[in-house]
Amino acid sequence: MRRKRGRTVDVEEGESYYVSMTDMMVGVIFIFIIMLSYFAFEFRSATTRLTSAKQPETAALLQTAANLTRRQADLEVDYQARVLCVPETVLSETGGGAAGERRCFSFAPPSKVPTQSVSTADAQRLLMDQLEADLRDAGAPINGDPSNGTLAFKADQLFLAGSATLSPDGQRIAGQVAQTLARRLPCLGYGAPAGTGCEAGGSKLAMVNVVSQTNLDAFTPEGQRAASLALQRAAAFHQGLTAAQPLLAALRNAPVGQAGSQPLLRVASVGQSQEAASKVGDDQTVSIQFLMGT
Numbered sequence: 001m002r003r004k005r006g007r008t009v010d011v012e013e014g015e016s017y018y019v020s021m022t023d024m025m026v027g028v029i030f031i032f033i034i035m036l037s038y039f040a041f042e043f044r045s046a047t048t049r050l051t052s053a054k055q056p057e058t059a060a061l062l063q064t065a066a067n068l069t070r071r072q073a074d075l076e077v078d079y080q081a082r083v084l085c086v087p088e089t090v091l092s093e094t095g096g097g098a099a100g101e102r103r104c105f106s107f108a109p110p111s112k113v114p115t116q117s118v119s120t121a122d123a124q125r126l127l128m129d130q131l132e133a134d135l136r137d138a139g140a141p142i143n144g145d146p147s148n149g150t151l152a153f154k155a156d157q158l159f160l161a162g163s164a165t166l167s168p169d170g171q172r173i174a175g176q177v178a179q180t181l182a183r184r185l186p187c188l189g190y191g192a193p194a195g196t197g198c199e200a201g202g203s204k205l206a207m208v209n210v211v212s213q214t215n216l217d218a219f220t221p222e223g224q225r226a227a228s229l230a231l232q233r234a235a236a237f238h239q240g241l242t243a244a245q246p247l248l249a250a251l252r253n254a255p256v257g258q259a260g261s262q263p264l265l266r267v268a269s270v271g272q273s274q275e276a277a278s279k280v281g282d283d284q285t286v287s288i289q290f291l292m293g294t
Contacts, residue, residue: 069093082107120292123203124149127184127290134180140173143285151177155212155233155284164232166240174240177288181208182245188292189251189264206253206293210238211268214284218273230284231269237286238267253293 076085085104088097125147132146143152158170166174187198188205212234217223242249242265251264 076102082109120203123188124290124292127188130184131180134183135176138176138180140176149291150287150289152285152287155286158237158286159233162229164229164236166236170237171240174237175244178241178244178248181241181288182247185248185251185264189253190255190261191250191252191264192247204253204293205264205290207262207289207291208251208265209268209289209291210234210241210265210286211270211289212237212284212286213270216273223273226284227269231267233284233286234267234269238265241265 071090073086073090077083083104084107085102088101088103089095089099091097091103128146128149131151132142135142135151141153141157143154144150146152153173158166158173160167185205185208186192186194188203190204212230214226214230216226216230218227248265249263252261253264254261
């Protein structure tokens with residue numbers, strides 16, 4: 001009889017895991033790249049700190065000095081020769097050293113701290129922000145955006161119709177404007193006591209113009225009357241401001257006696273000629289223009 005063979009049982013062996021030499025070398029190189037990147041970054045940071053320091057030598061020494069100790073000592077300094085001498089005993093942690101002996105070092109003159117001043121544009125922006133906030137709080141009807149250096153008001157809110165006489169509301173508005181100008185302008189002009197919050201050596205105003213603007217037909221009697229009314233209204237608003245706050249009349253753009261010294265608060269009018277312009281006094285605007293000095 002033929003003998004039956006037993007069924008062969010397949011045995012699944014566990015899958016082998018191994019790291020090839022190439023993979024291992026790639027991993028080692030990757031680690032070295034990370035280390036080199038770290039050291040390069042640290043080197044660049046340290047170099048930047050040293051080169052940008054006011055005193056590079058001092059900055060370099062302070063990086064190695066990890067245990068500075070305060071000591072009381074009598075120093076001798078020759079400021080002309082830039083020499084500093086200290087007792088030799090101070091240089092020893094235990095106070096050793098020959099009594100009466102000195103160790104001397106040379107030093108560089110201290111760096112001058114630059115004076116930080118607000119730029120002219122920043123000073124004007126700050127002024128207009130302050131004036132706008134003050135007048136908004138007071139309820140004054142500002143017309144337009146003061147960020148362009150101008151506080152504008154509609155003439156019909158300030159004056160009686162067709163005249164250069166301030167209305168009761170106009171007098172109230174003039175008083176509010178004068179109050180905030182008297183608070184802010186002394187720091188930016190001359191001739192009046194400046195407050196304690198004024199920046200020494202800061203920017204100054206060259207001119208504060210009270211301007212009345214109108215559209216007119218220059219070739220008609222009505223247009224000529226409109227131009228005259230605009231100038232009268234600018235002068236009347238100027239007088240209303242200085243009457244409410246006499247300090248404003250004392251402000252100047254330069255010290256008294258200096259060449260070019262003029263009152264800071266002045267008057268002007270602007271008329272744009274055009275055909276079929278509106279009636280006398282209509283659509284006029286009274287504004288205060290602030291011009292900073294250069």
